[in-house]
Amino acid sequence: MAEGPKFDQIAYYTHDDLLKFDYRPPATGWMDIPANLRPGTWIYPGKPKHLEYLDLPNPRAWSPADEDWKLPENWKEIVSNGIRERLDKYRSFRVFMDICVRCGACADKCHFYIGGGDPKNMPVLRAELLRSVYRNDFTTAGKTLGRLAGGRPLTVGVIKEWFHYFFQCTECRRCSVFCPYGIDTAEITMMGRELLGLLGIYVNWIIEPAANCFRTGNHLGIQPHGLKDTLSFFADDIEEATGVRIDVPMNKKGAEILFVTPSGDFLADPGIYTCMGYLILFHELGLNYTWSTYASEGGNFGLFTSHEMIKRLNAKIYAEAKRLNVKWVLGGECGHMWRVLHQYMDTMNGPADHLQVPVSPITGTRFEHARSTKMIHIMEFTADLIKHGKLKLDPSRNDRLRVTFHDSCNTARAMGILEEPRYVLKNVCNSFFDMPENTIREKTFCCGGGAGLGTDENMEMRLRGGLPRGNAVQYVHERHGVNRLAAMCAIDRATLSTVCEYWAPKVKVMGIHELVANALVMKGEKKRELNLRLQPVDETEE
Amino acid sequence: MNVVLPFFAVLALILAGYVGVKVLDLKFLFGVLLPYAAIAVFIGGFVYRIVRWAKSPVPFRIPTTCGQQKSLDWIESDRLDNPHDTKGVIARMALEILFFRSLFRNTKTEIKDGPKVVYGPNLWLWAAALAFHYSFLTIFVRHLRFFTEPVPMLVGLLNEADGFFQVGVPPVMVTSLVILGALGFLLLRRLFTPQIRYISLAADYFPLFLIIGIAGTGVLLRHFVRTDIVGVKELAMGLVSFKPAIPQGVHWLFYVHLLLVTTLIAYFPWSKLMHMGGVFLSPTRNLANNNRMVRHVNPWNGPVKVHTYEEYEDDFREKMKAAGLPVDKE
Numbered sequence: 001m002a003e004g005p006k007f008d009q010i011a012y013y014t015h016d017d018l019l020k021f022d023y024r025p026p027a028t029g030w031m032d033i034p035a036n037l038r039p040g041t042w043i044y045p046g047k048p049k050h051l052e053y054l055d056l057p058n059p060r061a062w063s064p065a066d067e068d069w070k071l072p073e074n075w076k077e078i079v080s081n082g083i084r085e086r087l088d089k090y091r092s093f094r095v096f097m098d099i100c101v102r103c104g105a106c107a108d109k110c111h112f113y114i115g116g117g118d119p120k121n122m123p124v125l126r127a128e129l130l131r132s133v134y135r136n137d138f139t140t141a142g143k144t145l146g147r148l149a150g151g152r153p154l155t156v157g158v159i160k161e162w163f164h165y166f167f168q169c170t171e172c173r174r175c176s177v178f179c180p181y182g183i184d185t186a187e188i189t190m191m192g193r194e195l196l197g198l199l200g201i202y203v204n205w206i207i208e209p210a211a212n213c214f215r216t217g218n219h220l221g222i223q224p225h226g227l228k229d230t231l232s233f234f235a236d237d238i239e240e241a242t243g244v245r246i247d248v249p250m251n252k253k254g255a256e257i258l259f260v261t262p263s264g265d266f267l268a269d270p271g272i273y274t275c276m277g278y279l280i281l282f283h284e285l286g287l288n289y290t291w292s293t294y295a296s297e298g299g300n301f302g303l304f305t306s307h308e309m310i311k312r313l314n315a316k317i318y319a320e321a322k323r324l325n326v327k328w329v330l331g332g333e334c335g336h337m338w339r340v341l342h343q344y345m346d347t348m349n350g351p352a353d354h355l356q357v358p359v360s361p362i363t364g365t366r367f368e369h370a371r372s373t374k375m376i377h378i379m380e381f382t383a384d385l386i387k388h389g390k391l392k393l394d395p396s397r398n399d400r401l402r403v404t405f406h407d408s409c410n411t412a413r414a415m416g417i418l419e420e421p422r423y424v425l426k427n428v429c430n431s432f433f434d435m436p437e438n439t440i441r442e443k444t445f446c447c448g449g450g451a452g453l454g455t456d457e458n459m460e461m462r463l464r465g466g467l468p469r470g471n472a473v474q475y476v477h478e479r480h481g482v483n484r485l486a487a488m489c490a491i492d493r494a495t496l497s498t499v500c501e502y503w504a505p506k507v508k509v510m511g512i513h514e515l516v517a518n519a520l521v522m523k524g525e526k527k528r529e530l531n532l533r534l535q536p537v538d539e540t541e542e
Numbered sequence: 543m544n545v546v547l548p549f550f551a552v553l554a555l556i557l558a559g560y561v562g563v564k565v566l567d568l569k570f571l572f573g574v575l576l577p578y579a580a581i582a583v584f585i586g587g588f589v590y591r592i593v594r595w596a597k598s599p600v601p602f603r604i605p606t607t608c609g610q611q612k613s614l615d616w617i618e619s620d621r622l623d624n625p626h627d628t629k630g631v632i633a634r635m636a637l638e639i640l641f642f643r644s645l646f647r648n649t650k651t652e653i654k655d656g657p658k659v660v661y662g663p664n665l666w667l668w669a670a671a672l673a674f675h676y677s678f679l680t681i682f683v684r685h686l687r688f689f690t691e692p693v694p695m696l697v698g699l700l701n702e703a704d705g706f707f708q709v710g711v712p713p714v715m716v717t718s719l720v721i722l723g724a725l726g727f728l729l730l731r732r733l734f735t736p737q738i739r740y741i742s743l744a745a746d747y748f749p750l751f752l753i754i755g756i757a758g759t760g761v762l763l764r765h766f767v768r769t770d771i772v773g774v775k776e777l778a779m780g781l782v783s784f785k786p787a788i789p790q791g792v793h794w795l796f797y798v799h800l801l802l803v804t805t806l807i808a809y810f811p812w813s814k815l816m817h818m819g820g821v822f823l824s825p826t827r828n829l830a831n832n833n834r835m836v837r838h839v840n841p842w843n844g845p846v847k848v849h850t851y852e853e854y855e856d857d858f859r860e861k862m863k864a865a866g867l868p869v870d871k872e
Binding site: 015019023024025029030055087088089090091092093094095096098099100101102103104105107108109114119122124125128140141148149150173176177178179180181182183184187214215216217223224225228229250251252253293294307308311312315316319320323342343344346347348350351365367368369370371372373375376380383384387412413414415416417418419420423436438439441442443467468471472475 | 543544547591594595596597598599600601602603604605606607608609610611612613614616617619620623624626638642644645647648649650651653657658659661667671735736737738740741742743744745746812814816817820821823824825826827831832833834835836837838839840842843846847848849850851854855857858861862864865866867868870
């Protein structure tokens, strides 16, 4: 007898089953409802070898499904000290613990709440999970009045609940747009995850890539020779599609520009086509640039682990830029990578005085807005090229595609790069349609798999969290015949493929530089009959 | 419990004021000692809380950006919702604090059959919050007429403006009605919207009941009990000039009103009402998104363990050489 689909496959979930909820909370108060760790809603724990490699505490084999999580004996003291330390180190944490008035404006802004109705996915309650313990142990009112003051003691049950819900937050910051005090749940979740980390509670889907990245330079664990092979394969495919043989400069000292992109672009469909897009663009420009095997990861799963881990993994970029003696750094299409590069890198690992203010060698544009970090986003670079007429583009080669654009959470709400990608898209394809206003730009919805949640054993939550995005995609599909969702984020390209398959099945996902490269008229190219996916250019999409 | 206890706590305060003044005649305690103590607690507590927040550093510059960044010259940046300089930040904060900009974005999410996720405007909370805060401010300012002699022109004008409908003697103040309406809405919303009810704590109901009590007793004093205003002013002037004296003929209800205000003042620094100070310190709002232009310094930035290039090359040198990748050490 054939086995039915499993909880880590989308076929396991019917729309009707998933949508069987309403937003009315249960009669029981939330403090009295223990975490319900059912399969499909949590992620496998970090394997001991990865924790050991990164010198993280309490490496052991365990499972969230077990009664005993094998916490260190003095776990309560560890968490308590951890909270105190973070209250003293982060004003954000201390202020956000104190000033929430529970107005509820954030409640229905979270994609997990919208798609699941679990009240603990209301951002306010997610924060209260931690705030209740803070009040109980760190405020006079909580110490004296306890529950009446919204406090509750720290128990193993609370730790399990934290694990469940701080790994049901993608740190997308949508709620912080709506909060009248700017309370940022990403900040709360980051603290919550750091506290769990002190007890050795990590998820493998985050900590294995972090360990890989530490050792090999990238999350996927691709070793230097492997990366060289991968990029050579791309060059072969590019030659087949375009007739042009391109160079792949690697670890080249004295290059002008170091290019760093998320390693997701090296491996999985459709990210690899984005990567080919970069290669084609750089070749066509004759750019004096280099890839690095050591800094072969722009993404940073440290962001989903701890501030310390962000810094440990991010250090490679400036270090490699210095070793290779480049002038400045160019970054590829990625979401959380850009939160780190934009909001953390310079503070953590700068100042990058060995670099120069980025100047486009093609247009001469001086990117003053990156004068301190010396790193710009490829969408800024390409938009500038197009504006100056430096690219010969034939957007009709993308005519079989009707495109919409997904603003990635971090680039939208921790940076604000909204117009550059739209400008590029409108120049490389003829049919572009934005999704509804409440689902784009600063109000964009997460793919449901960001912040290290994009793994299959978490499928139920990914599909729930993907509902608002998937539904907006389906809307433009029905209204405008959209069949492609462009995204400038490696996690998006992977997770939105699943979300679309489930909620908007006629729409496929692609990176922006795939579209750019398809439209780019290259010197010496043959008649472009195949796109980068090696499909006929003039064939219409189904 | 979360609703009932705060409600009875406020009732108990009212009763305490009545018994204390009417029965036990503790006017000096309720009229002078407690208000002074409350003011001291307020100032001390407020400063303590702000200092405590301010003592924690801001290690990273983490504004939530709600508009286009400043990048290329020909792309217009959103200076208000994504400010890149101090001027922009001040404007953003002003919009936030004076007009509740973020709350103005509020939407209501519903799922219709299909499924279709739909987002509708939802400005009730914004409107009620704005109405409440501004009427509270107006009422606060117009009460300054009790504490000043001569009364500043602005306070006098505000009193006249607030009563411009000229209904009743003394005229009904617009803000008296607005604040009670707004408070009523905020309370009913908390009680009857299931999600909001679910997240609400006693600490959310208590200030609501307390301020409703204050506004209610205030209206009673002005329009129904008609206490001796001259006596009230005498008391107030005595307090601010540090020559406290208890006047005769002031109605006991006034002392209840005063006790509730006293409670609010003393409670303020220890409660969620401190969002008034905290909003200024919120790092997602009060920082410019100029991260790549100007380096932000983290005072506790320390060394971490990294995997250096040398260690990396040691790990992979042979493979790199075999693949034809350049190495630093042969």
